[in-house]
Amino acid sequence: MTVPRLGLFGKGRLGSAIAAEAGAALAWQVGREESPTTPVAVAIDASVAEAVEAHLAWALETGTDLVIGTTGWSVPDLEGRVAGHIGVLAASNFSLSVALMARFATVLGRFAALDPARDPFLVERHHRLKADAPSGTAKTLAGALLRGCPRKTEWTLGTPAPHQLSIGVVRAGAEFGTHTVGLDAPAELLELTHIARSRAPFAQGALAAAQWLHGRRGVFTMEDLAADLLDPLFAFGGKP
Numbered sequence: 107m108t109v110p111r112l113g114l115f116g117k118g119r120l121g122s123a124i125a126a127e128a129g130a131a132l133a134w135q136v137g138r139e140e141s142p143t144t145p146v147a148v149a150i151d152a153s154v155a156e157a158v159e160a161h162l163a164w165a166l167e168t169g170t171d172l173v174i175g176t177t178g179w180s181v182p183d184l185e186g187r188v189a190g191h192i193g194v195l196a197a198s199n200f201s202l203s204v205a206l207m208a209r210f211a212t213v214l215g216r217f218a219a220l221d222p223a224r225d226p227f228l229v230e231r232h233h234r235l236k237a238d239a240p241s242g243t244a245k246t247l248a249g250a251l252l253r254g255c256p257r258k259t260e261w262t263l264g265t266p267a268p269h270q271l272s273i274g275v276v277r278a279g280a281e282f283g284t285h286t287v288g289l290d291a292p293a294e295l296l297e298l299t300h301i302a303r304s305r306a307p308f309a310q311g312a313l314a315a316a317q318w319l320h321g322r323r324g325v326f327t328m329e330d331l332a333a334d335l336l337d338p339l340f341a342f343g344g345k346p
């Protein structure tokens with residue numbers, strides 16, 4: 107993989123993992139109250155939600171493509187601001203295995219839609235220092251599941267009403283990130299779990315995202331990157 111010249115916002119856990127993977131491709135890595143030093147092809151944001159808007163403004167001003175791995179942020183009219191100027195890829199989880207899991211989640215949702223006794227749910231666990239809950243990945247997976255199951259229209263962390271998808275959150279210890287999507291039916295339980303054993307899958311995915319994004323214009327997600335690779339896996343010409 108040829109990684110373009112990179113800049114990195116954030117010196118925390120994710121930022122350090124990306125820096126370790128990027129090696130010589132990394133031109134700079136800045137923390138709070140530090141500024142980029144040289145032009146780069148792509149910058150990666152691995153900082154905090156409150157800083158994302160300023161990093162986007164910098165990317166637009168300098169014409170730098172931006173991969174946003176930070177979660178929990180929202181920027182009004184992102185599409186309108188970015189259109190035609192730079193490429194932005196925002197992903198709550200850079201792991202391609204999680205992109206595959208999102209596709210499975212939609213199929214689980216569709217399967218649940220066939221029978222109201224099949225009750226879909228989602229559980230996520232992260233280290234105790236994680237700022238947002240549920241995780242960005244949990245929201246992505248919940249969205250994928252909801253897309254498949256029309257009787258569920260939103261998720262909740264509390265006691266769910268019939269139209270709500272129940273999400274459980276644990277914040278404890280040093281867990282990198284575990285997500286389970288499942289269907290609970292009276293006589294069966296179906297669960298699919300992704301466990302991150304380190305931050306390496308996120309760092310490798312961030313670099314793949316930077317490479318894929320460079321030169322594209324508009325707002326993308328990991329979905330766009332994953333579609334080429336993953337969708338052919340769901341073609342069953344004969345017997346599966």
Ligand SMILES: NC(=O)c1ccc[n+]([C@@H]2O[C@H](COP(=O)([O-])OP(=O)(O)OC[C@H]3O[C@@H](n4cnc5c(N)ncnc54)[C@H](OP(=O)(O)O)[C@@H]3O)[C@@H](O)[C@H]2O)c1
Pocket residue numbers: 115116117118119120121136137138139152153154155157174175176177178197198199200201308
């Ligand atoms: N997309 C993915 O695959 C993925 C995977 C893991 C995590 N994440 C997300 O990535 C983000 C970072 O996670 P983390 O575990 O690395 O958090 P972290 O260890 O707390 O690191 C965040 C870093 O950002 C720095 N920072 C704060 N304001 C900044 C600014 N204006 N410019 C540059 N850096 C600034 C912080 O510095 P101070 O210490 O000085 O405040 C800190 O070093 C979170 O939103 C997390 O949910 C995404």
